[in-house]
Amino acid sequence: MRFKDVFSIIGPSMTGPSSSHTAGAARLGRIARQWLGCTPERARLTLYGSFADTYQGHGTDLALIGGLLDYATDDPRIPDAEEYAEQAGMEVEFFTSGLPAPHPNTVKIELWHGDRECSLIGASIGGGSVSVHALNDFRVQISGEFPTLVLRHADKAGVLASVTSTISSSGVNIGYMQVDRKARDGEALTAMEMDGAPDPDMLSRLKSLDHVLDIRVIDLKKGVSSDAI
Amino acid sequence: MRFKHLHELNAICTAESKTIAQLMIEEQVQETNTPEADVVQQMSEYYQVMKEAVHKGLNEDTVSRSGLTGGDGKRMAEYIRKGETCSGDASALAMAYALCVSEVNASMGRIVATPTAGSCGIIPGVFISSQERFGWSDEHLVNGLFCAGAIGYVIANNSFISGAEGGCQAEVGSAIGMAAGAMVELRGGTPEQVVHAVGLALKNTLGLICDPVAGLVEIPCIVRNGLGAVTALAAADMALAGVRSAIPSDEVIDVMLEVGSAMPSRHRETAQGGLAQTPTGRKMMEKLAKPKAKRAPEPELETDGAAGSASE
Numbered sequence: 001m002r003f004k005d006v007f008s009i010i011g012p013s014m015t016g017p018s019s020s021h022t023a024g025a026a027r028l029g030r031i032a033r034q035w036l037g038c039t040p041e042r043a044r045l046t047l048y049g050s051f052a053d054t055y056q057g058h059g060t061d062l063a064l065i066g067g068l069l070d071y072a073t074d075d076p077r078i079p080d081a082e083e084y085a086e087q088a089g090m091e092v093e094f095f096t097s098g099l100p101a102p103h104p105n106t107v108k109i110e111l112w113h114g115d116r117e118c119s120l121i122g123a124s125i126g127g128g129s130v131s132v133h134a135l136n137d138f139r140v141q142i143s144g145e146f147p148t149l150v151l152r153h154a155d156k157a158g159v160l161a162s163v164t165s166t167i168s169s170s171g172v173n174i175g176y177m178q179v180d181r182k183a184r185d186g187e188a189l190t191a192m193e194m195d196g197a198p199d200p201d202m203l204s205r206l207k208s209l210d211h212v213l214d215i216r217v218i219d220l221k222k223g224v225s226s227d228a229i
Numbered sequence: 230m231r232f233k234h235l236h237e238l239n240a241i242c243t244a245e246s247k248t249i250a251q252l253m254i255e256e257q258v259q260e261t262n263t264p265e266a267d268v269v270q271q272m273s274e275y276y277q278v279m280k281e282a283v284h285k286g287l288n289e290d291t292v293s294r295s296g297l298t299g300g301d302g303k304r305m306a307e308y309i310r311k312g313e314t315c316s317g318d319a320s321a322l323a324m325a326y327a328l329c330v331s332e333v334n335a336s337m338g339r340i341v342a343t344p345t346a347g348s349c350g351i352i353p354g355v356f357i358s359s360q361e362r363f364g365w366s367d368e369h370l371v372n373g374l375f376c377a378g379a380i381g382y383v384i385a386n387n388s389f390i391s392g393a394e395g396g397c398q399a400e401v402g403s404a405i406g407m408a409a410g411a412m413v414e415l416r417g418g419t420p421e422q423v424v425h426a427v428g429l430a431l432k433n434t435l436g437l438i439c440d441p442v443a444g445l446v447e448i449p450c451i452v453r454n455g456l457g458a459v460t461a462l463a464a465a466d467m468a469l470a471g472v473r474s475a476i477p478s479d480e481v482i483d484v485m486l487e488v489g490s491a492m493p494s495r496h497r498e499t500a501q502g503g504l505a506q507t508p509t510g511r512k513m514m515e516k517l518a519k520p521k522a523k524r525a526p527e528p529e530l531e532t533d534g535a536a537g538s539a540s541e
Contacts, residue, residue, distance in 0.1 A: 001230070001233075001386050002385065002386060003382060003385040003386055003390075004260065005230075005257055005260050005261055005382075006253055006256075006257045006268075006272075006375060006378035006379070006382060007257075007271065007272075007378075008382075008385075009343075009344045009377075009378045009381035009382050009385060009390070009407075010272065010275060010341065010342075010343055010344070010352075010374050010375075010377060010378040010381070011271075011275055011341055011342060011343075012341070012342060013274070013275055013278045013339065013340075013341050014339070014340065014341070014342055014346060015337055015338070015339055016333065016334030016335060016336065016337050016338055016339075016340055016346055016349075016446070017293070017294070017334050017335045017336075017337060017346055017347075017445070017446040017447070018345075018346050018347060018446045019342040019344075019345040019346040019347070019349075019391075020345070020391055020393060022337075022346065023342060023346065046525045047522065050393055050444070050498055050499060052522075053444055053499065053500070054443070054444030054445070054500065055522075057294070057295055057443055057444055057445040057517065058444070058445065058446065059294065059337055074278075074339050076339065078337070079337045093523075094522040094523075095522055095523050095524065095525035095526075096522045096523075096524060096525060097524070097525040098524070099525075104393045104394075104497075104498070104499075105393060125391070126344075126345060126385075126389065126390050126391025126393070126394060127342055127344045127345045127385070127390050127391060128342050128345075128346075195262055196262070
């Protein structure tokens with residue numbers, strides 16, 4: 001099912017004017033920021049399709065910036081997000097591309113903070129719902145509707161077993177899971193949509209597992225960001 | 230969810246003597262593992278946001294970000310006060326409120342996507358005007374939102390709800406179907422009548438293109454929200470009177486998918502056809518600021534990285 005629950009139809013509460021160009025954009029920006037794990041110092045956003053054609057009139061740029069500041073879709077600061085970004089010391093650059101994208105409303109977000117960097121490719125699929133297709137060039141399928149755990153880890157036998165058994169011992173159910181790797185024995189990325197928010201204890205146990213490089217929690221329902229775990 | 234189609238929604242509700250709203254709440258609780266009180270609370274908050282948007286549109290001068298639109302909701306409300314409506318005060322008020330919410334949306338104010346922002350005026354327009362008219366409690370209207378959500382869930386998963394994918398029939402059309410069906414349930418109609426209302430409403434918007442001037446959610450979106458609210462009330466009346474959709478409503482949804490898929494891209498929100506490309510539409514677009522972004526250095530966007538799953 002593309003749309004999973006009643007609030008993907010009625011909702012979100014949002015700053016206008018377009019659920020796909022504004023609310024969906026804010027969500028994609030926020031997922032990218034949570035994937036980075038902190039407020040970016042520099043952001044580079046490339047817009048495709050209808051995003052590229054009409055982003056200014058819809059405030060897509062403001063919504064994306066608002067998302068990068070960890071704002072929810074109905075945050076009243078979105079119309080003034082450019083000023084807040086400046087205050088936060090965040091440098092933002094927009095590009096448009098005429099290349100075909102998998103969905104009309106697609107954005108590629110690249111973020112930097114100190115020696116951290118990350119990227120995301122995602123689409124706004126209608127009604128404010130989004131679908132993230134790639135994180136750091138790893139293929140994923142993330143909706144942002146559920147708390148999502150993203151692990152970077154080595155492509156080694158047994159890593160997933162120890163990760164899932166750690167999660168199961170915390171009593172949290174995994175609703176959807178996807179694994180992708182760059183190369184055999186190289187770096188891999190696992191994304192898991194969870195039925196409940198992961199607690200700090202589970203996260204620290206996961207982080208201490210062999211071959212686990214990094215963990216991020218993406219949770220759009222949270223009021224505050226899950227920075228710097 | 231236990232239903233994917235409207236006929237299933239009707240069958241389950243009829244067999245278990247439930248309203249569609251009750252079933253939707255139960256399914257939402259089950260699907261998201263959230264307590265019922267929280268689910269209902271969330272929807273109640275959304276209803277308050279809708280009311281605030283109507284209030285704001287009626288009492289403040291909303292001007293869109295582009296400067297192209299604003300003030301029509303207030304204009305309608307003043308006209309109704311003069312007592313000269315052609316469509317009847319109930320229809321005219323639903324229309325006025327729908328215009329208000331859509332104008333608040335265009336001014337980057339706060340609204341609830343129902344199912345999208347482009348169609349955010351129709352459900353509040355129908356619901357809030359009917360609440361005033363019939364003296365219903367907020368709780369009753371919140372149930373109505375769950376019923377509307379169940380209908381939208383079926384449409385969204387069998388067809389589409391965004392103009393970019395399926396044209397305006399998917400966006401404003403879906404909202405009209407949702408509002409019409411919910412209105413039937415709010416007035417005490419049966420689940421079967423609800424389902425007929427959806428089909429009756431959707432048949433009237435099949436083929437509607439998405440052709441926003443300059444790509445903005447303003448012209449003709451705001452006016453279509455206003456008129457959509459009236460259509461929803463009319464379709465609800467037809468169904469409550471016992472009129473049936475001769476083509477089953479699920480099949481009408483399939484037609485929406487067929488028509489939307491066949492629609493050329495210039496009629497799916499790209500502003501490259503329809504009203505957007507009329508001489509006046511083009512002039513409006515030229516007056517607005519040009520995009521300031523640079524072109525991206527090519528090539529870009531590799532969604533297909535190394536395939537395969539990690540070995541275990």
